[in-house]
Amino acid sequence: MARIKDIRPLKWTGDSLLLLDQRKLPLKEEWIECKDYECVARAIEEMVVRGAPAIGVVAAYGVVLGAKEVAGETKNFLDFKAKLELIINRLAATRPTAVNLFWALKKMKRIVEAGRTIEDIVAALETEAVNIEQQDVETNKKIGQYGAELLSSREVILTHCNTGALATAGYGTALGVIRAAVEAGKEITVYVDETRPYLQGARLTAWELQQEGIPYYLITDNMAGWLMASGEITCVIVGADRIALNGDTANKIGTYALSVLAKEHGIPFYVAAPTSTFDLSIRSGKEIPIEERAPEEVLFCHCRDCRIAPYGAKVKNPAFDVTPHENITAIITEKGVINSPNEEKILEFFRE
Ligand SMILES: CSC[C@H]1O[C@H](OP(=O)(O)O)[C@H](O)[C@@H]1O
Numbered sequence: 001m002a003r004i005k006d007i008r009p010l011k012w013t014g015d016s017l018l019l020l021d022q023r024k025l026p027l028k029e030e031w032i033e034c035k036d037y038e039c040v041a042r043a044i045e046e047m048v049v050r051g052a053p054a055i056g057v058v059a060a061y062g063v064v065l066g067a068k069e070v071a072g073e074t075k076n077f078l079d080f081k082a083k084l085e086l087i088i089n090r091l092a093a094t095r096p097t098a099v100n101l102f103w104a105l106k107k108m109k110r111i112v113e114a115g116r117t118i119e120d121i122v123a124a125l126e127t128e129a130v131n132i133e134q135q136d137v138e139t140n141k142k143i144g145q146y147g148a149e150l151l152s153s154r155e156v157i158l159t160h161c162n163t164g165a166l167a168t169a170g171y172g173t174a175l176g177v178i179r180a181a182v183e184a185g186k187e188i189t190v191y192v193d194e195t196r197p198y199l200q201g202a203r204l205t206a207w208e209l210q211q212e213g214i215p216y217y218l219i220t221d222n223m224a225g226w227l228m229a230s231g232e233i234t235c236v237i238v239g240a241d242r243i244a245l246n247g248d249t250a251n252k253i254g255t256y257a258l259s260v261l262a263k264e265h266g267i268p269f270y271v272a273a274p275t276s277t278f279d280l281s282i283r284s285g286k287e288i289p290i291e292e293r294a295p296e297e298v299l300f301c302h303c304r305d306c307r308i309a310p311y312g313a314k315v316k317n318p319a320f321d322v323t324p325h326e327n328i329t330a331i332i333t334e335k336g337v338i339n340s341p342n343e344e345k346i347l348e349f350f351r352e
Contacts, residue, residue: 004179005211007165009054010061012130015068017061019049022166026207037066037087044094044101047198051167052241052277053136056100059091060129063108066091067122080118088112096289097250097320098241099279104132136169139274142334143173144180147237147272150330150337151177154187156234158224161195161252162204163239163272174237174272175208177332182214190216191233193224195252197297197317221254228265236262240273240331247325247341248285249273253318259327268329275333280350283343285322293319 011018017034023046024030032048034040040062042048044055066087070080088105095101111128115121151157157178161167164175171179181188190209195201202218209216219227227233236258242250249255249271262269282288295315300307309315331338338349 004171004183006170007208007211008170009049009051009166010058010133010169012061012133017058017065019043019058020166021048022050022204023048025166026203026210034062034065036069037062037091040065041090041094044091050200051162052098052100052239053140053168053173053274054166055095055098056104056276057129057133057136057169059094059101060104060108060132062091063088063105064122064126064129067112067125071118071122075118077118080121081112081115084112084121085109095291097291098277100241100274100276103276107132133169136274137171139276139334140168140171140173140176141180143272143274143332144171144176146334146337147174147177147270147332148180148184148186150268150270150332151181151186151188151235154234155181156189156191156232158191158193158227158233158236158258159205160193160201160221160236160238160255160258162200162208164205164208166204166208167200167239172208173239173274174270175205177237177270177272178214179212182212188214190214191224191227192216192218193221193254193258194218195254196221198293198319199302200252203302224258225261228261228267233265233267235268235270237270237272240271240277241320242288243271243273243278243331244282244285244288245278245280245346246284246343247328247331247338247346248288249323249325249328249331250285250288250290250320251323253321256321256323256327259323263327269323269327270330270332271323271328272332275335275350278346278350280346285324288320288322290321291319293317
């Protein structure tokens with residue numbers, strides 16, 4: 001049985017947060033050290049770290065760093081809580097689509113509201129952030145198990161963006177399913193969408209699969225349709241940034257098109273995500289905020305040293321799209337699988 005590595009994108013030292021700089025991968029493995037919450041906020045905005053679960057974990061540690069900073073500046077309890085609220089708001093303003101960010105910050109906010117002394121709050125926040133990180137890895141392994149049980153002994157899986165250890169606290173969601181299937185001895189080959197414009201697939205997923213020795217082919221995004229039509233792909237597994245009550249799912253731009261192609265070709269289309277990615281406060285994907293990122297991501301190659309479009313070119317750069325629940329074969333979570341997801345099934349799933 002294949003031995004899976006324990007790739008982690010972040011490390012909490014007790015008074016700083018080390019982040020693997022994902023902008024530099026796959027050619028350089030460089031770490032940056034965040035000693036304050038503003039560094040963490042910028043790391044999320046500039047995609048030093050990215051991926052829905054990962055930014056939730058990192059934001060939680062950002063609150064811890066902020067709390068330690070403020071505790072060193074003031075002994076006034078109300079002043080401390082007021083400043084901490086501003087820090088949480090700063091972290092909440094980093095990226096709008098992934099609901100895991102707000103899920104984690106809400107947990108931290110509840111601790112601040114319940115705390116009775118500054119020391120107690122700082123200690124409880126650190127305990128909670130460590131717990132969120134550790135729980136995420138366990139959650140991903142459960143997602144992996146449920147997902148691997150859906151797969152045959154031989155699969156050619158197309159995946160989009162990066163949903164691995166680098167997008168989480170470790171192990172990954174869609175890539176966690178692939179890891180679990182490999183660990184279970186299944187014959188898995190992965191077709192990796194490069195995922196323009198930020199190239200999370202080419203730069204990050206390919207890097208992770210290479211680290212694991214899992215067979216893969218890198219493809220450009222516009223090859224997916226033909227490879228499905230040619231019968232090479234046996235299923236599609238993607239991650240998620242926010243899932244509405246009816247199962248509509250926001251994920252990296254290009255996911256919606258994959259779902260339409262998969263439906264056209266009768267290929268199973270799976271979403272792998274923790275329950276913290278569900279936003280039951282919204283009834284459909286129409287309400288999910290879609291992040292518009294800088295035009296430079298489209299106008300230049302990733303290293304920003306070569307321009308690939310004329311001066312003056314106008315750019316659209318939505319970082320996510322929404323896949324209608326009707327296109328999703330099943331949503332794989334750490335608490336089980338929701339087949340043919342819709343509002344009724346999701347309400348029932350969360351009621352259990
Ligand atoms: C584990 S799901 C990660 C999810 O986040 C990615 O977006 P980004 O790289 O912009 O943070 C992508 O949508 C992935 O599916």
